Every structure is written in C-alpha cells, then in structure tokens.
Amino acid sequence: MNLPSHAPAGRILAVASGKGGVGKTVLAAALAQAFSSKGERLLLIDGDLGMANIDVQLGLQPDADLAAVMSGQVLLEDACIPVLGGPAKPGGFDVISGRSGSGGLAGLRPDAVNRLAAACATIALSYERAILDLAAGADDSTLRLAMAADDVLIVINDEPTSLTDAYAFVKRLRIRDESAAPLVVVNNAPTLNKAREAYGAFRKTCQSFLGFAPALAGLVSRDEHVPLAIRAQSPLSLRSPDCDAMKDIACLAAGLAAGREAA
Template sequence: MKEFLGSALGHEPRKAGSLLAIASGKGGVGKTVIASALASAFAARQERTLLVDGDLGMANIDVQLGLTPRGDLSRVMSGQIALAEAVTCVAGGADMTGGFDIIAGRSGSAALAGLESGAASRLAAAIAAASMTYDRTLIDLAAGADRATIRLATAADDVVLIMSDEPTSLTDAYAFVKLLRLRDEGAAPFVIINNAPDKAAAEMAYASFSRTCQSFLGFTPPLAGLIRRDTNVPKAIRAQKPLHMIAPGTPALQDIEAIAGLLAAGVQTTYA
C-alpha cells in the first residue's frame, strides 16, 4: 500500500512539525484510533511522544486504551492539578519503543465542552509548553469545528485531517478546513483517507476533496496516506487495547506506521 502514500502532485516534500493536531470534520471516521496508533508509531521510532485528549466534550482515549489516568484535563482546567500531574504513561516500553505518555480528558463528561476563548487559549499554551519536553506531541481534537477545537488546531505546528471516502465525511472535512483557514490563512492540513475499501475509492475521495479545496480555498492539501479497511481495528477498540498489542503487523497498522515515517521525514510526491 505504499503507493498510496505521498503528497498531492506538484508539492515539495514537507516534514510535519513536532506538535500535530489530529482532526476530523465528523465523528466515526477512526480519528482517535489513528491518533493513538500514530503516537505508538512515533514512539517506536524512538521519539518521546505525548498524546493529549483534546476532545473537550467526549474524551475517550483512556477508555480506548484501557487506562485509569491519575489526572485529566478537567482537573487541570479547574486548577486542582498542574498539567504535568495529569500525564499517564502508556504501558509498552520504558525505552519508548511502542510506549508513550497521554494526558486524558474526562471520559464521558461534557465538563470542558464549549470552552470559552480565553480558557481555550490558556489550554493551548499549556499544551504547547508541555510539548517542549517531548520529541512529538499529538492533540486528538474533538470531531467538528467549534471555536475551542479550531483554537487548539491553530496552536499546533500542523494539522492531520482524517476522513473516509463517504460524501458526508468529505463535506464535513471541507467545512473544518474552511473554518481553520479563516483563522490561519496559511493552514494546509495533511489528509489521511481512513478505512479505504480499495485504491480506486481512496483516489476518488482524495481527488474530490483536493479539487474542492483548490477551487474554493486556493490550495491543494497534501496527502499523507491511506489506511486500509481492517477488521482488527474494531477488535482493538472492543478489547480496549492499542492496535499494535492486538494485531502487530496488521494492514492498517502497517499503513499508520508508514504514514508516521513520512510525516517525520517529509511526505513524498508518489500519489498518482
């Protein structure tokens, strides 16, 4: 599947920044699974990695990974603990091979939903400060494009936008990009087509999204890659374990690991 990986035609290879926001226009496209698998993949590359659950309304990274965090963002924002005290190590390797740290949200709570602008800015600044002690930091944003989500996205060096080949996913992803570029006109999110049934469907989805962005926003988003449809992904979710622990070497994980490598080294122009 490496032939799927690469930026849009005509773009120079671009290395992703160390602070990445993982976004989606709508829920249900696999964003959180990809965020945790990317964090694991970066850690396996010997990058000290932090994954922050930035879904301020329905945080669930700790649930998906079967963790009991010692603190969460809700307690941080209420002043009960410092951000550093909310860090939980994900089991998998003291040498960071396959292991990484997370800062959880409050599972199933809407306590941070609708965060006002000043508070969102303070949270973005705190995450940026925490990221300075890591090689790679990922923020798993809420689905959609409310003001707090866009504020956290603009605090990142780059945004990685997850979508499927479904028309509603493409439409909502475009809405996210449009709002993001209203705040940061130079934003050019990397695109990942997830749960792709085949190469043709992935090509069609990316081409359609790319044409829309070029026609109405004046830029072509770089393609980071395709993740194949894989029955092991829902198995990992049900088991509440990282994908690499349930099915090492499974096709989706191979694609995610390849994407992590390309984001770290510079996305190459191989898509056609």
C-alpha cells in the first residue's frame, strides 16, 4: 500500500461495498472513532445519496444534512455536528449526515455530484482525515465520489454475492481510473480461515480478470456486540469499546495510518 505514515490535512478515505448488508456503515463509523482516538481531527461524511443512515446508527438528530446543503439552504460546514464529545476530545469526531432513508439525493445530476465531490475535498482540508461512507453498489454517483478520495476501502464478507458485487465495483472503478488500487477489508468474519478464503477468492478474481491484486487491509471478526450497537443506535466504540470487532477495527485503522498491509 502507498499510504503515508500519518494523515496529511485533507486525506479522504472512501469506504465502499458492492452490496448492502456487509456492515460498511458500522465499520466506517468505528474507523472514525479509532482514528480520532489516536488524536486525528476527523470528519465522517455520509455519502450514501440514496439511503443514508449514519445519523440513525449513531443516534443523531442533525438540524442540517446533505440534502439541505445540495438545495443551497446551508453550507457544507454548517451541516457538521460533533459525536462522542467532539473532535477536540480523544475519540470525538464530526459528522455530516445524509437525508436518512429518503432517497432524495439519489437522482442528483452529474454536475451536482461533481460539486459535492469538490465540496467534500475542500472541507476535508480542515481535518487530518475524512471518511466518506459511500452507497453500496457501483452507480455513477458512487464511483464519482470514490474517485474524489485518496484511498478506497472495499468491504467484503464471505458471501458469494458480496464477492461478485465487490468485483463489479472494482472493475468499474478501474475502468474510470486504471491507477485506482482499492484496499480490502473482510468484515463480519466467522473465522480467520473463512476470512482469508474470502479474500483469497476475491484477490484471485481481480488478478485473473483485471490484472490487479488488491491488498488486504484487515479482517474484522463476527461479533454479537455489533448488531446490539446497531439496535441501540449507539456507536460500537462507545457501547462495546473492548469487543473483538472494535479491537480488529483499531488494528485496521493503525495499519491504514501506517501504510501496512494485513499479515
């Protein structure tokens, strides 16, 4: 991986998945806390233009969101709200929410998506790192936002549909930008062997058909505390900071920050 040993101002990490239901948003939020707990000033942006839900998962009630920004009612920076005490405290970060469950931004014109991508890049300069939680799938808007990021993390699990849909995302991304080199995290892994089998199959497919072997950024264990946190609408890092999944996510964040591939 060609990642810096620390995050320069404005570095954007996009978190993507080929399909829904792989735990992408929970992972993005937990990564935000993991980075910020190490002192990084961090912004988490809900970039799911169709079915945003970061606010629901974190138990937030924002006064403004991306829909208000795109309609010209507020500036992007005015839609930021602090989570876990705010970015000035360890573990705190800022969030820009989407319009939860409305689908209201799903039909944005390409020029509007371009403006949103540019705005995200600009506001990210006020932070050491921004995490952009993308919509599942590989539609044009999602790919455009992914291309605005410095690094793309593709979330997979051991389900065949997860692997095939993630491959479709990587294929479409590299058609647009042949230098794109998304990293892989295997989430909700039942066992270490299952996780490595899933990554191995995905890597082999990408190598065979795209001539590109994506690097493994990390593995996150299946953990009963994750669905409990979702149902409680509470950050996993706050509800169960010492659970196995959160420990794995902390290791993932450390590896991403240091530019290390998973062992």
